[in-house]
Amino acid sequence: MKFSPAAGIFCAAVYSCIIAFRQQITPADAVFAAGVMLLRxxxxxxxxxxxxxLNLMILFICATVYLFGDDAQHALLIFLRxxxxxxxxxxxFCEMNATDFYYGFYTLKLPHKFTVLLFFAIKYIEIIGNEYEKMRNSLKIRNFxxxxxxxxxxxLAYLLGMLLVRSMNRAQALTQAMKMRGFSGRLYPFNFRPFFPxxxxxxxxxxxxxxxxxGGLA
Amino acid sequence: MHISEGVLSAPVLISTGAAGAALTVFGFYKMKTEMLAKTALMSSLFFVGSFIHIPVGPTSVHLVLNGLVGAVLGFCAFPAIMVALVLQALMFQFGGFTTLGTNILVMALPALAGYGLFRLGMKTAGTKRWILFFLTGSVPVFLSAVLLSTVLALSGSRLYDTAKAIFLMHIPVIIIEGVVSMYLFNFLNKVYPDFLRTEYEN
Known part of the structure; x- marks a missing residue:
């Protein structure tokens, strides 16, 4: 089953807030998680x-809480939350890409400065990623x-520096191309990600x- | 460096979240339209930086790059780091929604120290400049590690030892980030000095 990015972001944010502040996790708290995983x-x-x-890091934290903090219940609470x-x-979000998230935040009517910055960052991640791949390959060819x-x-520092220089040039070209098309700090996307059943x-x-x-039903 | 969901106590989450949100809003206010491309570029570099692994003995660490982001952007480091953290949380589940404010505070606030140290470095020359460029990379990571350990320790006495362990784990990153930043800033200063100018803030 497919979800729209806006609904996904909203539901994930609300559920995170519900669970992160819980002092005790009961099986009833896992209903939403189980439902979403079943749908996916x-x-x-x-x-x-x-x-x-991802659990490796949280297991390390839980282990230190259990071993040094001497609180098995709290370690379990952290692990479950x-x-x-x-x-x-x-x-x-398993089938969504970065552009979907932009449309998700745009649909949720977040401030323009944030959505525009997110849009540009997503475009530049692609540019930087491609440049990094090229430069890493050229290092490999030279048996680095x-x-x-x-x-x-x-x-690696010079690689990062060169990555910045090349990406900045391409980023500036992209910005100039957008300015030529009338960009003034705001985007008006034509495509939206639809809502699904x-x-x-x-x-x-x-x-x-x-x-x-x-509600105390549990 | 990210604080995972479910670890921190409610008072710590709320207070650090509110502080992180307030500083990010101020960062957005400071960001002019002309600064957008550079902020987005640094945001994406911060995002990509977490995939560049650097060997340290038998293991490897990844760069944090908050010193570099702070040095180039100043207060605009807050929106830049926020956007990268949002994408990392959604795409890779590093951090999360409830810890977003805390993670912004932990990584972006020390970036301001990077800005100050870098400006100081640009006014000096020779060995002093090299040392200040080293500190531009290492001090923000050190401060981030201190902040990270502090928010963990404030979440309850049970997490004191976790906080200590996590701080110790960051010591190699502090040194490596300093060394990489030292060479990186020297390189940028020679090859693309315009990039290091910040005159676009409101």
Whole structure:
């Protein structure tokens, strides 16, 4: 099932706020997470390993809380809060790209300065990513092997510097091209990401979660 | 460097979130339209920087680059870092919605120290300049690590040792970031000095 970026961002933000402030996690708090993951079961293999990797850091934090803070209950609370939120965001956004997020924030009517900056940043990430790939390949061709020495750090610093210089030139060209087309600090996109039937399902699930958590039904 | 969801206590989340939001709004106010391209570029570099891994002995670290962002943008580092953090949270689940304000505060506030140190470095020459360029990279990361450990420690006595461990984990990054920044600023100063000028703020 597909979600629109705006609905995904809104629901993920609200659910994160519900869970992050909980002092006790009950099975009822996982209803929304379970529902979203069930709706997104087709892309579970794509984000499952990412969640496992992300859990390494949280397991380290939980282990220190358990071993040195001597509080197993709090360690478990951190682990559950983190995993519920991460599972929901990973499941909701697994098929979306950076441009979808721009449209999502635009639909949510966030300030123009933010959405325009986000749009430009997304475009430049692509430019910088391509330039970085080119320069890394040229280093590889010259048999560069990164080591723990000054030469490596100097090379990487120059690579970063060159990346900035080249990207700035291309970024300026892009800005000038946009200015020529009448850009004055505001964008008026023609394409929007539509709302899907699944958005209604996920919104209903969120309302149900809200009632379960704060209405005392659980 | 990102604080994960679910770790911090509610009072810490609310207070740091409010402070981070207020400073970001001020950063947006300071950002003129002419500054947009540069801010977006630094934002994307901050985003890409987390994928550039640098070897340290048997392991590797990734650059934070908040010193560089601060040195180039000044107060506009707040919107730049905010946009990069939003994208990282949505695309890779690094950080999150509730910790966004805290993460902005932890990474963007020390960037202002980078701005000050860099301006000071540009006024000097020789070894003194090299040292100040080193500090432009390392001091913001050091301050970020201190802030990160502080917000963790403020979230309860159970997290004191976690805060200490996380600070110690950042020591190699502090040194590497300083060394890389030292060469990077020297390179930019020679190759593209215009890039390091900041006269676009409101």
């Amino acid at each position: 079961v087709n892309c579970l293999p794509r984000y499952f390993f990412r969640i496992l990797k 983190y995993n519920l939120i991460v599972c929901v965001t990973a499941a909701l 092997k990164p080591r723990t020495d000054t030469f490596t750090y100097k090379t 699944a958005d209604v399902v996920v919104a209903a699930l969120l309302v149900f979660q809200f009632v379960l958590t704060f």
